[in-house]
Amino acid sequence: xxxxxxxxxxxxxxxxxxxxxxxxxxxxxxxxxxxxxxxxxxxxxxxxxxxxxxxxxxxxxxxxxxxxxxxxxxxxxxxxxxxxxxxxxxxxxxxxxxxxxxxxxxxxxxxxxxxxxxxxxxxxxxxxxxxxxxxxxxxxxxxxxxxxxxxxxxxxxxxxxxxxxxxxxxxxxxxxxxxxxxxxxxxxxxxxxxxxxxxxxxxxxxxxxxxxxxxxxxxxxxxxxxxxxxxxxxxxxxxxxxxxxxxxxxxxxxxxxxxxxxxxxxxxxxxxxxxxxxxxxxxxxxxxxxxxxxxxxxxxxxxxxxxxxxxxxxxxxxxxxxxxxxxxxxxxxxxxxxxxxxxxxxxxxxxxxxxxxxxxxxxxxxxxxxxxxxxxxxxxxxxxxxxxxxxxxxxxxxxxxxxxxxxxxxxxxxxxxxxxxxxxxxxxxxxxxxxxxxxxxxxxxxxxxxxxxxxxxxxxxxxxxxxxxxxxxxxxxxxxxxxxxxxxxxxxxxxxxxxxxxxxxxxxxxxxxxxxxxxxxxxxxxxxxxxxxxxxxxxxxxxxxxxxxxxxxxxxxxxxx
Ligand code: COA
Numbered sequence: 001x002x003x004x005x006x007x008x009x010x011x012x013x014x015x016x017x018x019x020x021x022x023x024x025x026x027x028x029x030x031x032x033x034x035x036x037x038x039x040x041x042x043x044x045x046x047x048x049x050x051x052x053x054x055x056x057x058x059x060x061x062x063x064x065x066x067x068x069x070x071x072x073x074x075x076x077x078x079x080x081x082x083x084x085x086x087x088x089x090x091x092x093x094x095x096x097x098x099x100x101x102x103x104x105x106x107x108x109x110x111x112x113x114x115x116x117x118x119x120x121x122x123x124x125x126x127x128x129x130x131x132x133x134x135x136x137x138x139x140x141x142x143x144x145x146x147x148x149x150x151x152x153x154x155x156x157x158x159x160x161x162x163x164x165x166x167x168x169x170x171x172x173x174x175x176x177x178x179x180x181x182x183x184x185x186x187x188x189x190x191x192x193x194x195x196x197x198x199x200x201x202x203x204x205x206x207x208x209x210x211x212x213x214x215x216x217x218x219x220x221x222x223x224x225x226x227x228x229x230x231x232x233x234x235x236x237x238x239x240x241x242x243x244x245x246x247x248x249x250x251x252x253x254x255x256x257x258x259x260x261x262x263x264x265x266x267x268x269x270x271x272x273x274x275x276x277x278x279x280x281x282x283x284x285x286x287x288x289x290x291x292x293x294x295x296x297x298x299x300x301x302x303x304x305x306x307x308x309x310x311x312x313x314x315x316x317x318x319x320x321x322x323x324x325x326x327x328x329x330x331x332x333x334x335x336x337x338x339x340x341x342x343x344x345x346x347x348x349x350x351x352x353x354x355x356x357x358x359x360x361x362x363x364x365x366x367x368x369x370x371x372x373x374x375x376x377x378x379x380x381x382x383x384x385x386x387x388x389x390x391x392x393x394x395x396x397x398x399x400x401x402x403x404x405x406x407x408x409x410x411x412x413x414x415x416x417x418x419x420x421x422x423x424x425x426x427x428x429x430x431x432x433x434x435x436x437x438x439x440x441x442x443x444x445x446x447x448x449x450x451x452x453x454x455x456x457x458x459x460x461x462x463x464x465x466x467x468x469x470x471x472x473x474x475x476x477x478x479x480x481x482x483x484x485x486x487x488x489x490x491x492x493x494x495x496x497x498x499x500x501x502x503x504x505x506x507x508x509x510x511x512x513x514x515x516x517x518x519x520x521x522x523x524x525x526x527x528x529x530x531x532x533x534x535x536x537x538x539x540x541x542x543x544x545x546x547x548x549x550x551x552x553x554x555x556x557x558x559x560x561x
């Protein structure tokens with residue numbers, strides 16, 4: 001049922017034209033300007049937040065540096081010198097128009113129970129080829145031969161999901177030894193395991209989302225289906241191989257000595273088996289060929305002329321001091337908004353009502369968005385307002401941006417009147433959840449502070465399927481906020497129970513960090529506050545691309561002949 005719903009949703013035609021969006025964004029130039037000055041009274045909070053943000057930034061840079069090394073120096077040497085292959089980032093450079101690439105979850109796979117799997121063993125992200133935004137799913141063979149760990153499968157499935165939600169042509173760069181065998185039980189049997197990648201490939205094809213594969217390394221066992229199920233496939237001579245079992249297994253089973261090239265090389269598959277469609281003598285030739293294929297997809301690349309926009313009036317670097325260290329260090333969300341949106345201009349909706357939620361319209365690099373931003377506890381009035389505003393954006397086909405900073409639910413009510421308040425609030429939050437879940441417009445969520453409890457669902461948490469979901473490095477994710485835990489837990493009272501609680505609290509803190517979340521792919525990546533505007537602009541351009549698709553919509557998969 002869920003799959004059917006998703007497919008119906010994906011087949012919906014965009015309701016408004018590109019001209020209509022540009023007109024709306026021109027109108028946005030007349031929106032009122034937000035005051036974003038940081039007052040002296042806020043200075044101590046601003047400084048505490050800044051110190052915390054700098055610590056988080058250092059950690060982010062340290063981890064980012066670590067993942068860029070892939071499987072480490074020896075594996076890089078083996079890959080480039082012995083196997084004569086290009087590194088995954090060099091491959092992308094040859095494919096993409098420019099460096100404007102939205103990498104997804106680069107910190108995925110670090111510190112897992114089965115060890116570090118840098119970048120989850122595959123790079124995923126959205127970049128442009130011939131002006132068209134495409135999803136890339138590229139194995140990094142320096143990480144254990146590009147084999148698939150459970151986290152790699154999760155990352156590939158998420159990339160396919162984003163491609164489906166946003167109708168992005170998808171390019172697979174396949175260089176993988178198949179399943180990481182010691183973890184096969186976590187990779188093979190279940191619905192969201194390895195086989196789902198192939199299922200998705202078929203469904204994407206039926207939804208007419210073009211998929212192109214480049215075989216630029218080993219394509220063993222399950223990996224062999226990726227290129228074989230793609231719409232068009234290119235294979236690189238003497239580097240690419242496709243087979244279900246390699247030469248050692250053939251030797252063991254039949255006693256025959258056969259080379260990898262004879263068993264499943266580019267010549268065999270392009271001339272005899274028909275598993276691939278294009279033979280490339282070298283890697284650069286393969287990526288040029290992939291670019292040519294993309295140029296035949298019949299998209300009008302989105303116009304470049306929309307690049308004229310107003311910068312915010314306030315310095316985006318100040319966002320570090322506005323990124324709340326904890327819930328008690330939260331400043332007015334409009335200070336953040338004034339550093340994210342064009343010209344710091346914002347047309348607020350219901351300014352005087354339910355003020356712990358801020359709602360309104362703004363443009364980000366000329367892309368009109370409806371903003372729903374936490375500004376305190378999601379009260380009854382705030383949730384009703386949120387619900388109303390989400391429905392307005394849905395009616396007008398305007399993408400939604402959620403800026404989330406939620407707190408944990410309060411402990412049980414001490415009085416009857418309080419209980420009534422909480423029940424009313426619960427009902428209003430339930431309505432908001434329904435509005436958010438059922439809004440068919442694209443949604444983007446950025447957790448700028450806390451992501452706790454039920455409020456986080458109403459603010460379009462991960463389970464509410466935002467098209468993109470990012471965290472600031474200071475973000476804290478967990479059912480309960482460790483810093484708001486009852487004082488007895490906070491201090492520990494020396495008793496056995498107290499010690500247990502102290503241990504629980506410290507685990508809660510560790511498990512609530514943005515990096516812990518991102519390593520497990522509970523989000524699409526940690527982004528720095530000062531980069532947020534550019535990231536959001538990219539996401540909105542990607543989301544709008546479907547308006548430029550020209551080929552007719554139909555629903556049947558393409559079968560390899
Ligand atoms: N499961 C677990 N580990 C694997 C693996 C697999 N399927 N395939 C490769 N590895 C590991 C190797 O043990 C090695 O680990 P190390 O760096 O700790 O020594 C690392 O990946 C690199 O493999 P190596 O063979 O040294 O590199 P290579 O570049 O010469 O070859 C492959 C890479 C993928 C072509 C080759 O390892 C291979 O054919 N693997 C087996 C593929 C297979 O049969 N898969 C079936 C899965 S169902």
